[in-house]
Amino acid sequence: MFNNExxxxxxxxxxxxxxxxxxSVLYIPSILTAEAKQDGWIVSVFGSAIGLLIAKLIFTLAKIYPEMNFAQYSEVILGKWLGKLINVVFFINFFMLSGFVLRDVGDFLTIQIMPKTPIHAILIMFALVGVMAxxxxxxxxxxTGEIFFPWLMIMMLILLLTLTPQVKFLNLQPMFEFGYKTIMRTSxxxxxNPFLQLxxxxxxxxxVKDKVKAEKSFLVxxxxxxxILVICTLIAILVLGSYTTSINFFPTYALAKKISIGNLERIEVLMGLIWIISIFF
Known part of the structure; x- marks a missing residue:
């Protein structure tokens, strides 16, 4: 479908x-703080560093066969039958992942925003939009990504700036309480998710039109x-504390609920909008 695009x-x-x-932006802070507690932001930094290495490895593989996609050169490298088997596994993995992500959308909307709406209706509508895209x-x-990108960044910036008055740096102490092994294991x-999925x-x-600039763009x-994920995890710990972050399945949405500046309240829908747009892509 994408051959000529x-x-x-x-x-x-x-x-x-x-x-x-x-x-990831919605629930990663909860996962990272569940075991590492206040060191969850350190886990995100460590995991991001490893993730960048994985991204470099992924693009290195792509550079070997710049005019072929994974499904094509897997058969060149592994042979026709083994290559087809790997392609099937690759497809099944992302097909199942798509189902999990779709269910995430349904769970979030029915739990946080539209509790009386049947989850099947939400899943069908979101799936149809994905098929259309x-x-x-x-x-x-x-x-479409180019159109939405600046608005996503503006909404994210608004959320972070409006939460700064509620930051408590004591929530980060003590650092490295559970040692380096916990940090590595929790990462x-x-x-x-998301780096291996890249x-x-x-x-x-x-x-990609410009193969020379593609690697830099991918890594950037x-x-x-x-x-963004590191900052969201750090802000969640600074504002909510590690315990509240760890027990809340959608901590960044709970974070947005705490925004209160003058008459500016109840703007957590911005967080929901950011997440729905990003998960769509």
Whole structure:
């Protein structure tokens, strides 16, 4: 479907950034603080560093066969039958992941925003929008990302700035309470999601117009997305504390509920909007 479509290196960077933020921005702080507590932000920094190495490895593989996607060169490297088997596994992995992500959308909306709406209605509507986006093609999806990207960044900046008055640096103490082994062990889920999932971009690297700039754009997108996740985790701990963050399945949404500046309240819908847009991509 994407064979004749071309996107720019800038569009690739935006897609990668939004993909990294994805669903992770909503629940990663909870996962990281569940075991590491107040060191959860350190876990996110460590996991991001490993994630960048994984991203570099992924693009190194793509550079070997710049005009082929993963499904094509897997058969060249492994042979026809073993390559097809790997392709099937690759497809099943992301098909199941898509189902999990779709269920995340349904759970979030029915729990936090529309509790009386049947979850099946939400899942069907969101799935149809995803199917429509794929049928319109990669170029349309990339251009849509360009339109939404600045608004996502503005909404994220508003949320972070309005929470700064509630920051309590004592929530970060004591640092390294549970040692380096806990930090490394807790980082594994964060490395798996979203960084290992970046392998899906192996399917669209051949569609990037400027192959020279593609690697830099890909890695910059990963770094920028990682910084957003680190900041969200840090702010969650600073404002909510590690315990409240760890027991709340959607801590960044709970974080947005605490915004109160004058008459500016109940803007947590911004967090929900950021997440729905990013998870769509």
């Amino acid at each position: 071309v996107i720019s290196a800038r569009q690739l960077r935006i897609l990668v950034l939004i993909f990294v933020v994805g669903s 794929v049928r319109l093609g990669l170029e349309t999806l990339a251009r 594994l889920p964060f490395i798996a 392998s899906v971009f192996l399917m669209i690297f051949p569609n 997108g990963v770094v920028m997305g990682s910084i």
